[in-house]
Amino acid sequence: MDQIKENPKSILEQWVNQFSDELYSWAFFKTSSKEVAEDLVQDTFLAAFHKIDTFQGKSQPKTWLFSILNNKVIDYYRLSARTTKKNFSLTENSGYELSDGLFNTHGCWKTNDINAAWDQDQELLDNPEFNSIMENCMDDLPQKWKLAVTSKYLSDKKTETICQELEITASNYWQIVHRSKLLLKKCLELKWV
Structure with a gap:
């Protein structure tokens, strides 16, 4: 010393x-x-x-x-x-931009930056603050996208049923779910970190 x-x-x-x-x-x-x-x-x-x-x-x-x-x-x-x-909102367009941004001009995966927040040891779903922000992010999703995600993950409905209810094809459904997850991740990183 x-x-x-x-x-x-x-x-x-x-x-x-x-x-x-x-x-x-x-x-x-x-x-x-x-x-x-x-x-x-x-x-x-x-x-x-x-x-x-x-x-x-x-x-x-x-x-x-x-x-x-x-x-x-x-x-x-x-x-x-x-x-x-300041420059981000949960819209279908921002979902398309996020998913399109995963690939380079040759169609190959870009390396993704992983936010340090996702490396935390504590269980996120046991964190009341995280759950509140997650609910807010879910509410901000475009309506059809929110229905697709909640039907799949919260109601455990089958893909066929969800597609019939939303009147969409299975491939469109998987695109919506994928883009919704990207938007939710981005929203959580913005509001929770």
Whole structure:
């Protein structure tokens, strides 16, 4: 501890050399973006430098740095959710855009960014806040899409029955369900994270 207080710059330099690769790997895993991961690691070390005098040595430096990085990742997703929230609504067109955006111009899958919120250990369905937001997102779906999803997942109706009730083909039904799930995921990421 005394060593940190006497020469914080030198200690932090050691930590940069020692832990940069692991921090970067974790940030890249969480964001799927090389540039964002690099920025988050840099922000982590800047924050550590400014708060190094608060490091009490009750945990390992690596643990302390990873906790800073995890907070930076959460802040990154909150900020990007706020920015996206202003320009996003649950419409059929936004569902088409989300599903069409899964493929590149050659018809191959694009790599998808997975929001860190989906890596949580707790059971989401046991979380009352999550359930409330999920209900709001369901209510915001286009009416036919909401009926398709609730009939399938909440009423356990068979595909044939749902298609007859909604007067749609089976392939149209599966497209609607798929796009609805994409919209729900996006809505939850915007409102819940």
